[in-house]
Amino acid sequence: MGEDDEGYPLKLKLKYFIEYLLFNKDDSPLYLFQSSIESRKKIKQIVNDYEVPKFFRDDYFKILGSDVRPPYRWFLMGPKRSGSTIHTDPLSTSAWNTSVQGHKKWVLFPPTYSKEFVKGKKHKEKKEDDEAIHYMRYIYPRIIEQENVETRYEFIQRPGETVYVPGKWWHCVLNLDDTIAITQNYVNRGNFDRVWKDARKNRKKMAVRWLRKMKTIDNVLYKRALEINKKDNFMMYDIARKNKLQWPYSESSSSSSSSTSLSNYDFEYSDVDGAPITYNKEDVDEKEVKLS
Numbered sequence: 001m002g003e004d005d006e007g008y009p010l011k012l013k014l015k016y017f018i019e020y021l022l023f024n025k026d027d028s029p030l031y032l033f034q035s036s037i038e039s040r041k042k043i044k045q046i047v048n049d050y051e052v053p054k055f056f057r058d059d060y061f062k063i064l065g066s067d068v069r070p071p072y073r074w075f076l077m078g079p080k081r082s083g084s085t086i087h088t089d090p091l092s093t094s095a096w097n098t099s100v101q102g103h104k105k106w107v108l109f110p111p112t113y114s115k116e117f118v119k120g121k122k123h124k125e126k127k128e129d130d131e132a133i134h135y136m137r138y139i140y141p142r143i144i145e146q147e148n149v150e151t152r153y154e155f156i157q158r159p160g161e162t163v164y165v166p167g168k169w170w171h172c173v174l175n176l177d178d179t180i181a182i183t184q185n186y187v188n189r190g191n192f193d194r195v196w197k198d199a200r201k202n203r204k205k206m207a208v209r210w211l212r213k214m215k216t217i218d219n220v221l222y223k224r225a226l227e228i229n230k231k232d233n234f235m236m237y238d239i240a241r242k243n244k245l246q247w248p249y250s251e252s253s254s255s256s257s258s259s260t261s262l263s264n265y266d267f268e269y270s271d272v273d274g275a276p277i278t279y280n281k282e283d284v285d286e287k288e289v290k291l292s
Contacts, residue, residue: 083132102179
C-alpha cells in the first residue's frame with residue numbers, strides 16, 4: 001500500500017487496513033494497490049470472483065507465463081481522498097479498471113502532452129506535492145485555467161462501471177469515497193506494435209523470451225515483431241553472462257544442433273530473421289541497443 005522514506009514497501013494485515021480506511025483523517029491516505037494476486041496463496045481465489053470484460057480478453061503477454069510477464073493485475077482498496085498520481089501505464093500497455101464499490105474521479109490527457117505539462121510543474125508552488133488529492137484540487141485547475149488545453153477527459157466513474165485507458169495516455173484518479181476496484185493491463189493486436197517497441201527497449205531479456213514464445217504459439221505475431229524490428233533496423237541482444245540464454249531461446253537447459261551456445265561469448269545479437277550473430281564483449285558497446 002505504498003513505500004516508506006527509504007523505498008521499502010509498506011505492508012499491513014487487511015483487517016488493520018480496513019480499520020484505517022474507515023477512521024483515518026489523513027489528507028492523502030494510504031492506498032492498497034495489491035499486485036501478483038494469482039501468486040499469493042491466501043488471496044489468489046479472488047481471480048475466480050470476476051471475469052475479464054470481453055473486450056479485453058486477448059492478452060499476448062499470457063504466453064510468457066505468470067512468472068515472466070510484467071505485473072498486470074491489481075486489487076485496489078482505498079479510502080476517500082486516496083488515489084494515484086498522474087502517470088502512464090508500463091510498457092505502453094492499455095488498461096481497464098472496474099469499480100466494484102465507490103466513485104472515482106478521473107482526469108486523462110492524450111500522449112501529445114509532455115510529462116512536465118500534465119504534471120503542472122510550472123504551476124506547483126513551493127512545498128506542494130503531486131498526490132492525487134492535491135493535484136485534483138489545486139494543480140489541475142491551474143493547468144486548465146492558465147494553459148491552452150485542447151483535449152482532456154474528466155469524469156466520475158460509478159460502481160459497476162469500467163474505464164478503458166489507452167496506452168501512453170496520462171491519467172490521475174482520485175477516490176471520492178471508500179472504493180474497491182480491480183484493474184488489469186494488457187497487450188493485444190490493437191496495441192501490439194507500440195508495446196513491442198517499448199518492451200524490446202526497456203525489458204530486453206523478457207522481449208527475447210516473448211519473441212521465442214511467439215514463434216511457437218502465434219506465428220503471425222512473431223512475423224509482425226520481426227517486421228517491426230526490420231523496419232526500425234533494430235537488433236535485439238542479450239547479456240549471456242547474466243542469463244545464460246541460447247538463441248533461438250529454449251525452455252529446456254539442453255542445447256540442440258539448431259542453437260548457438262553463448263558460453264564463450266558475452267553478448268549475442270539476432271538479426272531480423274532470427275539467425276544468430278555472436279560478438280565478443282570487446283566488439284560491442286554494452287549500452288548500444290541499435291546497430292546499423
